Amino acid sequence: MATPFDCQLFVIGGGSGGVRAARIAANLGARVIIAENFRYGGTCVIRGCVPKKLLVYASHYAQEFADAAGFGWSVPPATFSWPKLIAAKDAEISKLSAMYEKNLLNSGVQVLQGAARVVDAHTVEVNGQPWRAEHILVATGGTPFLPALPGIEHAITSNEVFNLPTQPKRVLIVGGGYIAVEFAGIFHGLGSAVTLAYRGEQILRGFDDDLRAHLHDEMAQKGVRILLHTDVTGIEKQSDGSLQVGLRIGSDGAPTQAGFDAVLYATGRVPQTTDLGLAEAGVALDKTGGVIVDAYGHSNVPSIHAVGDVTNRIALTPVAIREGAALAQTLFGTAPTAADLTTVPSAVFSQPQIGTVGLTEEEALQQVAQIDIYRANFRALGRGLAGGKERTLVKLIVDSASQRVLGAHMVGDDAAEIIQSLAVAIRMGATKADFDATVALHPTSAEEFVTLKEKTTRTRQV
Ligand code: NDP
Numbered sequence: 001m002a003t004p005f006d007c008q009l010f011v012i013g014g015g016s017g018g019v020r021a022a023r024i025a026a027n028l029g030a031r032v033i034i035a036e037n038f039r040y041g042g043t044c045v046i047r048g049c050v051p052k053k054l055l056v057y058a059s060h061y062a063q064e065f066a067d068a069a070g071f072g073w074s075v076p077p078a079t080f081s082w083p084k085l086i087a088a089k090d091a092e093i094s095k096l097s098a099m100y101e102k103n104l105l106n107s108g109v110q111v112l113q114g115a116a117r118v119v120d121a122h123t124v125e126v127n128g129q130p131w132r133a134e135h136i137l138v139a140t141g142g143t144p145f146l147p148a149l150p151g152i153e154h155a156i157t158s159n160e161v162f163n164l165p166t167q168p169k170r171v172l173i174v175g176g177g178y179i180a181v182e183f184a185g186i187f188h189g190l191g192s193a194v195t196l197a198y199r200g201e202q203i204l205r206g207f208d209d210d211l212r213a214h215l216h217d218e219m220a221q222k223g224v225r226i227l228l229h230t231d232v233t234g235i236e237k238q239s240d241g242s243l244q245v246g247l248r249i250g251s252d253g254a255p256t257q258a259g260f261d262a263v264l265y266a267t268g269r270v271p272q273t274t275d276l277g278l279a280e281a282g283v284a285l286d287k288t289g290g291v292i293v294d295a296y297g298h299s300n301v302p303s304i305h306a307v308g309d310v311t312n313r314i315a316l317t318p319v320a321i322r323e324g325a326a327l328a329q330t331l332f333g334t335a336p337t338a339a340d341l342t343t344v345p346s347a348v349f350s351q352p353q354i355g356t357v358g359l360t361e362e363e364a365l366q367q368v369a370q371i372d373i374y375r376a377n378f379r380a381l382g383r384g385l386a387g388g389k390e391r392t393l394v395k396l397i398v399d400s401a402s403q404r405v406l407g408a409h410m411v412g413d414d415a416a417e418i419i420q421s422l423a424v425a426i427r428m429g430a431t432k433a434d435f436d437a438t439v440a441l442h443p444t445s446a447e448e449f450v451t452l453k454e455k456t457t458r459t460r461q462v
Helices: 016-027 042-047 049-071 082-106 178-189 209-222 317-332 361-367 415-427 432-437 446-450
Strands: 007-012 032-036 110-113 116-120 123-126 129-138 142-144 170-174 193-197 225-227 231-237 243-249 254-260 262-265 269-271 304-306 346-348 354-358 370-378 392-399 405-411 455-459
Touching: 007 016, 007 116, 007 317, 016 032, 016 042, 016 082, 016 129, 016 317, 042 049, 042 082, 049 082, 049 178, 082 110, 116 129, 129 317, 170 178, 170 254, 178 193, 178 209, 178 346, 209 225, 209 354, 209 361, 209 392, 209 405, 243 262, 346 415, 354 415, 361 370, 361 392, 361 405, 392 432, 392 446, 405 415, 405 432, 415 446, 432 446
Parallel strands: 007 032, 007 129, 032 110, 129 304, 170 193, 170 262, 193 225
Antiparallel strands: 116 123, 123 129, 142 269, 231 243, 243 254, 346 354, 354 405, 370 392, 370 455, 392 405
């Protein structure tokens, strides 16, 4: 029987969440069309996690060359070419983007290039052509948020930073979140003079306080200038192309001016729903423009769904992927499926790196009456020979009553790799005794997690 629809699922946005939903839906037998207005792969692949990690790798070399002398190597003075790095990164990203598109085609998804707009609950228009869809999935991700202030048009965001024609020698980074601290490490490692200006009292609000303080100290010790309680009042472009920035520094707010070659704003991201026609189609949006959805990704319009950053929940690629997969299962599988997001580990590819899973000390105290806190702060093996001062922090938060480990946190080499594995144990409900019973793997930093002895206890104040 003829159907009034061109497809069962029309996906708007070829990023992590949209591509996963499209492929799984197609594998479940649905007829699927996807549209992307930029490049397949989305923020993560094109101008997010993947190119960022490549730049992080590049920025480590300066330290490695310096450390090599402590191990007997003589390294001739090293030089670095920003254009070469960007070209190599672009080639890798193009390969990955093409792979995303190929995987979609291999799954039988019809792939369109162009900006899509929702016309009504069952119609999407791309390049002037209407497509009738039984279901529409909005997976358009997010876009950098820039506060209004004089001269903000001279600032760049994470959209532009990956393709700067030249490396800025003096960089001001505004913000104290993931992107700000990651790019502070990248530019510092590549040899730029980096100033990070954050409006609050400590970087990385929302992370465990010990991690925040430890990372701050390590970054500052490496030479990143961190200005807390600092606001930007305006940016002026000078005739030589440099930027004069007005700053109010510190809790007394003393005004001052400083010159930079680039100002990177990393002040959060907002859902990308402008010009999508969602409000006109009756879709409820939150105050940031995010699509309001239930645990299954359904909006208030029964045929329109959303996953990933556009829903303004947890803005992480693996979460979007889970949500996309769950939505495809719900629509075309055998049972409604909600993404299980009970234990979401997270990493910040700062220098040193952060890995974290579960509750922070403060969050744990909101949930249980008493916690045991275990910490180790040490210099990792090899750092001594290299003459480095960098210290590693590992920390476990344990519910005193049940002895269940509620959170594991680390700042130091390979923190992300280590915490990913610990996330399995924590998700399974491991206790401190389980950690203690696990034989250490020596010599590693990770073994500290199974040899922690010194504890402090905190009780919830009522
Ligand atoms: P974050 O939300 O992490 O941080 C935003 C920062 O900007 C905060 O320090 C915030 O301060 C500050 N800020 C917000 N508004 C203003 C303002 N008007 N003026 C001055 N400062 C302001 O956002 P990012 O942009 O760093 O990253 C966006 C998201 O992308 C992250 O939240 C994360 O979900 C994802 N991401 C994940 C990565 C990873 O997994 N490694 C890497 C990069 C991004 P305050 O704390 O005071 O609100």
